[in-house]
Amino acid sequence: MGAPSKRAKRIRQASEFDLARLEAKLFMPRDGRNTIDAWSLPDIFSAREEQMLGQFVRPARMVEQMRTDEALFTAYSNRLAPQSCIPVEIKAANGARGASIADEAEALYGADGVGITAATLKSIHGCLVNHGIAFANCTATPREDGSRVDIEMHYWPIEYVRWDPVFRCFKARCDPNTVQPGDIPESPYNEYGFIGGFWIPVIHGDGRWIIFSDYEIEPFRQNAAILPAALIWARHAFAARDWSQGSRAHGSAKVIGELPSGVPLQGPGGGLSAEAAAFIDLLKAIASADAPAGIRPAGSKTEFLTNNSTAWQVWSELMINAEKGAARIYLGTDGTLGTQGGAPGVNIEQLFGVAKTKVRGDLECISRGIDTGLIQPWTAINFGDSKLAPCRKYVLPNDEQEEVDRDYADRNAKFYLALKDAKSAGLTLTPEYIIELAKDYRVRAPQLAVAPTAAPVPGASPPSNT
Secondary structure: OOOOOOOOOOOOEHHHOOHHHHHOOOOOOOOOOOOOOOOOHHHHHHHHHHHHHOEOHHHHHHHHHHOOOHHHHHHHHHHHOHHHHOOEEEEOOOHHHHHHHHHHHHHHHOOOOOOOOHHHHHHHHHHHHHHOEEEEEEEEEEOOOOOOEEEEEEEOOHHHEEEEOOOOEEEEEOOOOOOOHHHOOOOOHHHHOOOOOOEEEEOEOOOOEEEEEOOOOOHHHHOOOHHHHHHHHHHHHHHHHHHHHHHHHHHOOEEEEEOOOOOOOEOOOOOEOHHHHHHHHHHHHHHHOOOOOOOOOOOOEEEEEOOOOOOHHHHHHHHHHHHHHHHHHHHOOOHHHOOOOOOOOOOHHHHHHHHHHHHHHHHHHHHHHHHHHHHHHHHHHHHOEOOOOOEEEEOOOOHHHHHHHHHHHHHHHHHHHHHHHHHHOOOOOOHHHHHHHHHHHOOOOOOOOOOOOOOOOOOOOOOOOO
């Protein structure tokens, strides 16, 4: 049998990329980014439907408003926090040339690289979490000596992208003054008059665009946090509004007065009588606490009316439920809120272990997008093809391996303690005994040191066998 074939890998060639097109930077249109300050339930449901259709203008505006809610802002910020603190590394391909290419990639795409900024990555991460997909635009800059072409990645706001269900591709709305002929491919796109228009197709890995997604088919419907979080936002925001209004009713006691019998309420002109007007002024002063004292007419009465409703409990439950829901959607757990309702405590490592699965998935998705959409085209343009393209990886902790290492260290310590106890008890530590004991603890048996033999004394007679 022949040697097994190598794993299939798409090799990018330098001839695939039009540098004249990639050097010209694309810009978004110069239109105003209007926002909606007041969102009703019909507005929220309408924006959710547009998200499901791949039309992102109103969903992007709604996400901005959702971040003004403290429950959603906290959960969203915690989801994105690892992006700023987890280190990255550039892994080289095999061979000396692969290592040399990785060294050059480190300056552009490493931890302190100039081709990818932390702000860009955080914007991409936030969009990926909320909408289930994110987009980046690349700009190529040839060096003055012509030795290399540096490619920078920048976040492309999702409100300038839409899903085209006819051609089954995403299209970006761009400033027509920056669109290059190569940005609009030939057939079939030009059949519908896209040449000279604002909308151009977004093709992942063409040197211009990068698409970050975890799903192949319509990712904006699959894993977008905005879909469930929009309802959480409505529940939390409207409950907070109603609670605030109820708080005003509870905290503002009403003063009711009663004049003595026979005192008229209405004066000759149809308005309040002088006595009634004076009594009203007294009641207002009592309610506002501006007057420390007052004179009540003989026979009159005053009474404070307070709101004894228990409706606040409903608002409280809605608020707590929404805060839990926000944490579960963004983090996969509501453990960050602490123990709720007298429930028993939970192991903090388990809590963060649940959240890590979501964060790990986000970072791996971003890594794949950068590798296939940025680093491989950069390698092909500068070195002829992408066979030796390095990989940009986040250095994530390996929880399973750490647990295995801790378990082995614990068993090894117990093994040596058992040896010490056996020696203290006067037992002879033969090699056979040590090997059997090591099997019991599932550790590696140590190699016993061999005692050196005594050197013969010069001139001495050999020992007699008789």
